[in-house]
Amino acid sequence: MQRGLSPEQVAEALQLDPSDLREIETGGRELDLERLAEIAATLQDPSLAPSARTMHLRIKGPTKLSGSIDVRSSKNAAVALLCASLLNRGRTVLEGVARIEEVNRILEVLESIGVQVTWSDDKSELELIRPDMLDLAGMNIEAARRTRSVIMFLGPLLHLLPEFQLPYAGGCNLGTRTVTPHLQALQYFGLDVLATEGYYQARVREGDEGVRHITLTERGDTVTENVLMAAALHPGTTIIRNASPNYMVQDLCFFLQALGVTVNGIGSTTLEVIGKEEIATDVRVAPSEDPIEAMSLITAAVVTKSELTIRRAPIEFLEIELAILADMGLKYDLSEEYKAINGNTRLVDVTVYPSELHAAADKIHPMPFPGLNIDNLPFFAVIAAEAEGRTLIHDWVYENRAIHLLELNKLGANTQLLDPHRLVVDGPTRWRSQEIICPPALRPAVCLLLASMAARGITVLRDVYVINRGYEDLPNRLNALGADVQVFFD
Numbered sequence: 001m002q003r004g005l006s007p008e009q010v011a012e013a014l015q016l017d018p019s020d021l022r023e024i025e026t027g028g029r030e031l032d033l034e035r036l037a038e039i040a041a042t043l044q045d046p047s048l049a050p051s052a053r054t055m056h057l058r059i060k061g062p063t064k065l066s067g068s069i070d071v072r073s074s075k076n077a078a079v080a081l082l083c084a085s086l087l088n089r090g091r092t093v094l095e096g097v098a099r100i101e102e103v104n105r106i107l108e109v110l111e112s113i114g115v116q117v118t119w120s121d122d123k124s125e126l127e128l129i130r131p132d133m134l135d136l137a138g139m140n141i142e143a144a145r146r147t148r149s150v151i152m153f154l155g156p157l158l159h160l161l162p163e164f165q166l167p168y169a170g171g172c173n174l175g176t177r178t179v180t181p182h183l184q185a186l187q188y189f190g191l192d193v194l195a196t197e198g199y200y201q202a203r204v205r206e207g208d209e210g211v212r213h214i215t216l217t218e219r220g221d222t223v224t225e226n227v228l229m230a231a232a233l234h235p236g237t238t239i240i241r242n243a244s245p246n247y248m249v250q251d252l253c254f255f256l257q258a259l260g261v262t263v264n265g266i267g268s269t270t271l272e273v274i275g276k277e278e279i280a281t282d283v284r285v286a287p288s289e290d291p292i293e294a295m296s297l298i299t300a301a302v303v304t305k306s307e308l309t310i311r312r313a314p315i316e317f318l319e320i321e322l323a324i325l326a327d328m329g330l331k332y333d334l335s336e337e338y339k340a341i342n343g344n345t346r347l348v349d350v351t352v353y354p355s356e357l358h359a360a361a362d363k364i365h366p367m368p369f370p371g372l373n374i375d376n377l378p379f380f381a382v383i384a385a386e387a388e389g390r391t392l393i394h395d396w397v398y399e400n401r402a403i404h405l406l407e408l409n410k411l412g413a414n415t416q417l418l419d420p421h422r423l424v425v426d427g428p429t430r431w432r433s434q435e436i437i438c439p440p441a442l443r444p445a446v447c448l449l450l451a452s453m454a455a456r457g458i459t460v461l462r463d464v465y466v467i468n469r470g471y472e473d474l475p476n477r478l479n480a481l482g483a484d485v486q487v488f489f490d
Contacts, residue, residue: 053489055468057461057475059452060484061433065301067481068309068349071294073098075470077251077287079149080225082106084255085115085128086156087232089280092128095341096286099123101469105147112140136164151179152222154202155229158191163203181218182226188212188238189230207234216242219269219368224249231273232261240271246369247317247345251287254342258283288345291317292375293471296446299379300478301352302330303386303454308352308481314340315348320372322350324360324380328387331355359389359427366397374398378443381405382451384425385413393423404444410434411451411459433457442470449474453483 073096082103085092097103111117113136116129134157144150144167157164179200183193190207193200212234216223224244229252231238243249245267253266259281262274294313301308302325315337322332335349364384366374374397384391385408395402402423408415411434414426431454438445438461445466452459467474475485 054463055465056488056490057449057452057464058486058488059433059449059455059459059461060486061431061453061455061457061459063304063306063453063483065304065306065308065453065478065481065483068311069297069477069481071289071297071310071312071314072096072472073287074248074251074290075100075102075292076221076248077290078103079106079147080152080248080252081255081285081287082110082128083149083152083156083225084229084232084252085110086130086134086153086160087229087279088259088283089130089132089278091282093282093284094126094128094287095284096124097126098290098472100472101465102147102149105143106149108140108143109147109150112138112143114138134160136161139167141167149222151182152226152229154182154186154191154193154200155226156233158186158189158202158204158230159233161204163201165199165201167199181216181220181223185214185216185223185227186230188214189234191230211236212238214238214240216240218242219244221246221248224271225252228252228256228263228271228273232256232259232275233277233279234273234275235277236275238273238275240273241269243269243271244368245269246373247288247291247314250344251342254344255283255285258285286341288340288342289314289347291373292443294318294350295321295373295376295379296450296471298325298332298350298352299382299447300450300453300481302355302357302383303450305354305454306352306482307354310350310352312340312347313350314345316346317369317373318350320370321376324364324372325383328360328383329355329357357383357387357427359384359387359391363392363394365394375443378405378447379450381408381413381415381423381425382447385415385427385429385451387427389427391425391427393425394421395423396421401441401444404439404441405447407436407439407444407448408451410436411448411455413451431455433459435460436462438463438466440466442466446471446474449485453478453485 075098078097079102081094107117113134114131118127150166153166188208190205193202219242221244227240250266253263256263259279261276264272289312291314294310297310331353333351337346337348340347364380366372366377377395381393399420402421405423406415406417412432413429416424431451433455448461475487478485
């Protein structure tokens with residue numbers, strides 16, 4: 001059977017009865033070209049890949065893209081809302097959740113501890129119902145170790161269990177991910193954590209009484225989310241200072257408000273949370289669009305020198321990036337603003353035009369929101385490779401990520417590592433095809449895919465699991481714009 005799937009799995013993917021599938025296979029049913037194209041696209045969906053097989057991409061370039069593409073919902077917002085669903089004894093429905101590997105791993109963990117997880121027939125809605133008692137002993141440890149998001153279970157679970165353990169978080173290989181800020185902040189809620197071999201051993205004691213004033217030692221997204229979830233089930237007031245106001249944090253705040261929790265100061269670095277003793281609410285929310293995916297698509301247009309419209313881009317979280325690109329010579333237009341489904345996030349359509357770029361006047365470096373997003377920084381390495389002159393990129397957050405961007409040299413780029421955090425890129429680049437093993441970091445891996453579309457010849461990008469962690473059906477979506485990206489397995 002196609003791609004190693006059983007007939008039943010193929011029938012389910014195509015929304016057919018097995019008997020109908022057999023009729024198609026034996027030639028007993030005629031199909032028009034449109035339906036054949038739909039079937040081909042469905043069978044190319046990375047989510048259908050059998051787990052035992054390794055997925056690769058074959059990219060033919062150079063490519064000219066055209067048309068328009070919608071930005072899909074945020075990966076980081078989705079995993080935050082999935083973790084936060086543990087707070088709710090009612091029915092949680094999430095609309096438009098991306099079917100990506102990071103989401104799949106979190107869902108596997110949730111199901112393994114007893115959460116009822118149900119997708120709608122068209123996969124547009126995800127329903128989650130938490131049991132009265134969670135089965136932490138039954139946790140899918142393998143799935144938990146393949147995601148860094150499991151660290152965000154600490155905030156909800158400290159109210160539900162007197163003691164528990166969680167496996168060390170995994171995900172991208174970007175060096176040591178400190179959990180110290182999480183543990184320091186959650187101590188105010190009575191959580192004590194001991195790191196043992198492979199696990200965090202958590203024990204809950206009586207927390208601080210009265211108004212809790214918590215100053216985060218790091219303005220991190222996940223630590224802010226953890227404290228927000230802990231505060232949501234604390235029936236009192238929690239003041240969080242040095243909080244991240246980033247997009248996934250805002251989405252979590254909107255979700256908590258829908259659960260009846262009072263959250264003031266959304267979008268600022270000081271949050272006030274008035275929690276509840278218990279949360280049991282039927283709620284329906286939609287995570288907002290992903291600014292990192294939007295930046296990926298903008299980069300795709302830049303590197304292929306294409307005119308492309310990126311619809312539903314969350315402009316509040318792209319303004320710095322677009323300002324830097326404008327200074328580098330990028331020509332683009334913005335539509336009038338409109339609201340996301342959540343009624344809060346500001347969206348625009350961004351049309352990018354072929355442009356002659358020059359190196360950035362100053363170093364490009366990330367900062368906490370509203371600065372340049374750390375996850376968008378790698379895309380500037382690809383963009384700088386298109387620009388005339390030398391650009392300095394300073395990735396001061398992650399110890400080992402900049403080194404993965406040296407892989408761009410295999411495609412013809414001229415990048416030099418000054419130290420573990422600083423990279424210089426000389427452009428412009430004549431991209432050339434190559435066979436490359438995908439680096440173990442999501443954004444650098446996507447950078448290679450985008451650069452491959454501008455390279456002459458056929459580039460093979462091997463083992464792209466890390467890309468599927470953060471992007472849904474990216475090859476087919478790029479192909480709809482004119483790319484030639486083929487999926488294959490071994």
